[in-house]
Amino acid sequence: MDTGVIEGGLNVTLTIRLLMHGKEVGSIIGKKGESVKKMREESGARINISEGNCPERIITLAGPTNAIFKAFAMIIDKLEEDISSSMTNSTAASRPPVTLRLVVPASQCGSLIGKGGCKIKEIRESTGAQVQVAGDMLPNSTERAITIAGIPQSIIECVKQICVVMLESPPKGVTIPYRPKPSSSPVIFAGGQAYTIQGQYAIPQPDLTKLHQLAIQQSHFPMTHGNTGFSGLDASAQTTSHELTIPNDLIGCIIGRQGAKINEIRQMSGAQIKIANPVEGSTDRQVTITGSAASISLAQYLINVRLSSEMGGMGSS
Numbered sequence: 551m552d553t554g555v556i557e558g559g560l561n562v563t564l565t566i567r568l569l570m571h572g573k574e575v576g577s578i579i580g581k582k583g584e585s586v587k588k589m590r591e592e593s594g595a596r597i598n599i600s601e602g603n604c605p606e607r608i609i610t611l612a613g614p615t616n617a618i619f620k621a622f623a624m625i626i627d628k629l630e631e632d633i634s635s636s637m638t639n640s641t642a643a644s645r646p647p648v649t650l651r652l653v654v655p656a657s658q659c660g661s662l663i664g665k666g667g668c669k670i671k672e673i674r675e676s677t678g679a680q681v682q683v684a685g686d687m688l689p690n691s692t693e694r695a696i697t698i699a700g701i702p703q704s705i706i707e708c709v710k711q712i713c714v715v716m717l718e719s720p721p722k723g724v725t726i727p728y729r730p731k732p733s734s735s736p737v738i739f740a741g742g743q744a745y746t747i748q749g750q751y752a753i754p755q756p757d758l759t760k761l762h763q764l765a766i767q768q769s770h771f772p773m774t775h776g777n778t779g780f781s782g783l784d785a786s787a788q789t790t791s792h793e794l795t796i797p798n799d800l801i802g803c804i805i806g807r808q809g810a811k812i813n814e815i816r817q818m819s820g821a822q823i824k825i826a827n828p829v830e831g832s833t834d835r836q837v838t839i840t841g842s843a844a845s846i847s848l849a850q851y852l853i854n855v856r857l858s859s860e861m862g863g864m865g866s867s
Contacts, residue, residue, distance in 0.1 A: 593621035655721035691728035819849035
């Protein structure tokens, strides 16, 4: 299946997910939704924009290939227009390229990169766009971001070629889609429910509540369910600490690239986690978790999830 087939109006139904900054999304939606309404009407594609006052939002385009690429071209034109208007008052000599991020199941990234990077090299050379596949998955998902930059025509051509590869090699296993989180608002557990604070409101977070309840079931702590709200932020909650011993060769999967995983665990659990320096002659590392009982159990649960996925051979994440 070459790109010509898509051009020839091959009626495949596609879904493309784009990850964008809130500001870009605002301009695509337009005043009172005028802009996105026009894109939907003219392209015939379904355009869905994820909810929320998140710094990032997901735009999903779905429909027959020709409708999708039409909508896609309109989105790029809008971004290009924004760059032009930001350049009018700017003294910068060079014009920044249009940059887009696609969100793709990690299981398809191998086919996209190709043996020794041959496929991605071919896409870069034939389209003239810059293409980068992220090494790490997006938080709490099995998807990766692909960043594409260049002139509008190159980007459109590049996305077409990526779609061809993805149609040829469908995703394997279960895909956990990336959902952008609201700008890192603190998490509070109260009465066994998880909430994030946004402005003056506490927004229930069912995903985190589930995780939290799992953690309680898995944990060895007697939990007191009261309305006192046991949270990492609640100073009146009793702070305790717990020590774990983790084999040296597994510590990397908990720390993650540049500390990304351990920071994620700290943020989600609200606990402080300290990893001791390696001791000579010892094959283990000491990990100290400090916080309320709830925070500690959640941190332990998240660490165990990382360890079991690493030992279960899913170490690619």
